[in-house]
Amino acid sequence: MSTQGKTYQFKLVLLGESAVGKSSLVTRFVKDHFDEYRESTIGAAFLAQTISLDDNTTVKFEIWDTAGQERYKSLAPMYYRGANCAVVVYDITQTSSLDKAKSWVDELQRQADPDIVIALAGNKTDLEARRAIETKTAQEYADEAGLLFFETSAKTAHNVTELFTAIAKRMPLEQLANNPRGRRGLNARDQVDLDRANGTSDGCAC
Ligand code: GTP
Ligand code: MG
Secondary structure, eight states, X not given: OOOTTXXXXXXXXXEESTTXXXXXXXXXXXXXXXXXXXXXXXXXXXXXXXXXXXXXXXXXXXXXXXOOSGGGGGGHHHHHTTOSEXXXXXXXXXXXXXXXXXXXXXXXXXXSOTTOEEEEEEEOGGGGGGOOSOHHHHHHHHHHHTOEEEEOOTTTOTTHHHHHHXXXXXXXXHHHHHOTTSOSSOXXXXXXXXXXXXXXXXXXXX
16 A cells, blocks of 8 residues: 555654744744744644645644743643654754753653654754854764754744655655554554545555
8 A cells, every 4th residue: 555645644742942943943834934023832832734745645743832941841741742753943053952952852762652753953044153053063963863853944944844844754654554553653543544534545444
């Protein structure tokens, strides 16, 4: 069975220090819009966006944009539990934000789904003059930790679609199509073959 013409739905969580640009990245991805002055997120926000891949496969992301302020930290497991993918964001102008990102990656690798796809995003590349974290430093860390890695700018839209598309392509769609019950650690409740849900596809129900 091929993945062509199918729609897959995944839960994606954004994590990272406050003010690194998590909400701005999601707003750019979902609404193609950027706010120069954005309120800090309270609790978490939910948005959804769909991507069409070259082979006529559609991936729908259900996105939980978490609040980075320390006082909300204890809520995070509620959002990354059962997540199929995560974007951990840092700000290329703030050294501390990469340390925080690394601690989120550690926590995800210890506590989230063992097959979660994690991407590291170094945001605010439009502020090149204030760069504090070299691309090479973050790339080496991402390679060691087995993460996708992109430098992005929610402001200019640099690499934002590319980031989410790379995640969609990294999801094991082929495997899901061939063996819906045997997918690599994806949670049946969090991954839905919508064609099947609509009664237009064969195979077993999830
Ligand atoms: P919390 O909700 O507190 O966790 O913060 P957040 O990570 O969601 O950050 P948010 O998206 O609210 O952005 C914080 C500030 O950074 C806002 O003033 C944004 O306008 C700004 N910002 C976000 N992304 C970029 C970017 O790519 N470039 C520049 N120059 N500013 C950005
Ligand atoms: Mg936010």
